[in-house]
Amino acid sequence: MNRKANRAIIRKILLTEWDPIGVSDIPDAQDEYDAYADTVFGMMANQAASVDAIAQYLFKIATEHMGLSHPGLAERCDKAARAVATFQSDL
Numbered sequence: 380m381n382r383k384a385n386r387a388i389i390r391k392i393l394l395t396e397w398d399p400i401g402v403s404d405i406p407d408a409q410d411e412y413d414a415y416a417d418t419v420f421g422m423m424a425n426q427a428a429s430v431d432a433i434a435q436y437l438f439k440i441a442t443e444h445m446g447l448s449h450p451g452l453a454e455r456c457d458k459a460a461r462a463v464a465t466f467q468s469d470l
Contacts, residue, residue, distance in 0.1 A: 382420070385420055386413070386416050386417060386420055388466055389416040389419050389420050389463060389466070390409075390410075390412060390413060390416045392459055392462045392463055392466065393412040393415060393416055393419070393437075393459060394409065394411075394412060396455065396458050396459035396462045397412070397437055397441075397455055397456065397458075397459035398412075398455075399440075399441040399445060399447050399449075399452060399455065400445065400447070415436075415437070415440055418436065419433055419436065419437075419463055422436065423463065429464075430457070430460045430461055430463075430464045431460070433459075433460035433463055433464065434453075434456045434457045434459070434460035435456075437456040437459055437460060438452065438453055438456040441456065
């Protein structure tokens with residue numbers, strides 16, 4: 380599977396499982412998390428990142444970069460990281 384296809388899968392995971400700003404239902408915002416999808420893909424491909432490392436990265440982006448702090452955010456980060464790890468194991 381190529382990089383573009385992998386990124387599309389990770390993009391979908393971030394939109395459906397993570398989506399800290401609630402844009403998954405907005406057609407014009409489907410590319411909102413592309414930069415993060417690229418980083419997550421790089422973490423998987425180059426560093427064989429753990430579920431915890433991916434969850435920590437997503438949490439850091441949501442809290443430090445986006446300035447969010449809503450209930451359940453850590454759980455959403457963990458859920459997305461587990462979904463990415465499941466995808467990673469299928470590569």
